[in-house]
Amino acid sequence: xxxxxxxxxxxxxxxxxxxxxxxxxxxxxxxxxxxxxxxxxxxxxxxxxxxxxxxxxxxxxxxxxxxxxxxxxxxxxxxxxxxxxxxxxxxxxxxxxxxxxxxxxxxxxxx
Amino acid sequence: xxxxxxxxxxxxxxxxxxxxxxxxxxxxxxxxxxxxxxxxxxxxxxxxxxxxxxxxxxxxxxxxxxxxxxxxxxxxxxxxxxxxxxxxxxxxxxxxxxxxxxxxxxxxxxxxxxxx
Numbered sequence: 001x002x003x004x005x006x007x008x009x010x011x012x013x014x015x016x017x018x019x020x021x022x023x024x025x026x027x028x029x030x031x032x033x034x035x036x037x038x039x040x041x042x043x044x045x046x047x048x049x050x051x052x053x054x055x056x057x058x059x060x061x062x063x064x065x066x067x068x069x070x071x072x073x074x075x076x077x078x079x080x081x082x083x084x085x086x087x088x089x090x091x092x093x094x095x096x097x098x099x100x101x102x103x104x105x106x107x108x109x110x111x
Numbered sequence: 112x113x114x115x116x117x118x119x120x121x122x123x124x125x126x127x128x129x130x131x132x133x134x135x136x137x138x139x140x141x142x143x144x145x146x147x148x149x150x151x152x153x154x155x156x157x158x159x160x161x162x163x164x165x166x167x168x169x170x171x172x173x174x175x176x177x178x179x180x181x182x183x184x185x186x187x188x189x190x191x192x193x194x195x196x197x198x199x200x201x202x203x204x205x206x207x208x209x210x211x212x213x214x215x216x217x218x219x220x221x222x223x224x225x226x227x
Binding site: 100103 | 153219
């Protein structure tokens, strides 16, 4: 599976949009981009995933560049409860793939 | 159930004892993973079950660790002769699978294992 690169940490003001970048320059055509987050002392939580097109759900939006070498997770109106480590993971979308977590980005939402 | 259930939520055991950790995945989810997370560390893959296929055990750190999944549902992770370095949060996750897996994984709340 392709490797991802994320900033170690980011800060965001409460109520503002949080834009978390991820580079995956070696992504293959059949690999999806997944985002998870882990709030302190809890298990990881699935947020969103995509292949080529931008995606949106009740939690976030995922913007994938046309060349698919990078993506951005957008939390449109960050709250204090969004403070967590955010993981960008690239994985083949077929059975047998392993979910491998890197270091992630520690997002801190400030009041 | 509505989510992935793990038990116990906390376990304190003496060094050298055996422990069993249980995971109840979401009904119908055919893929099941075990991970562990040591304090302040990232998630470490342990083992993966997919339907009736042979499990991927490549992440198990030693032969003291084993896991089984009965009837394609409940899974048990067993650690024999526990050591202090086994102290961690053990997380279980399950997922739907199909011809192409495009679904997210649902994680349980984990079992916090402390070896004293």
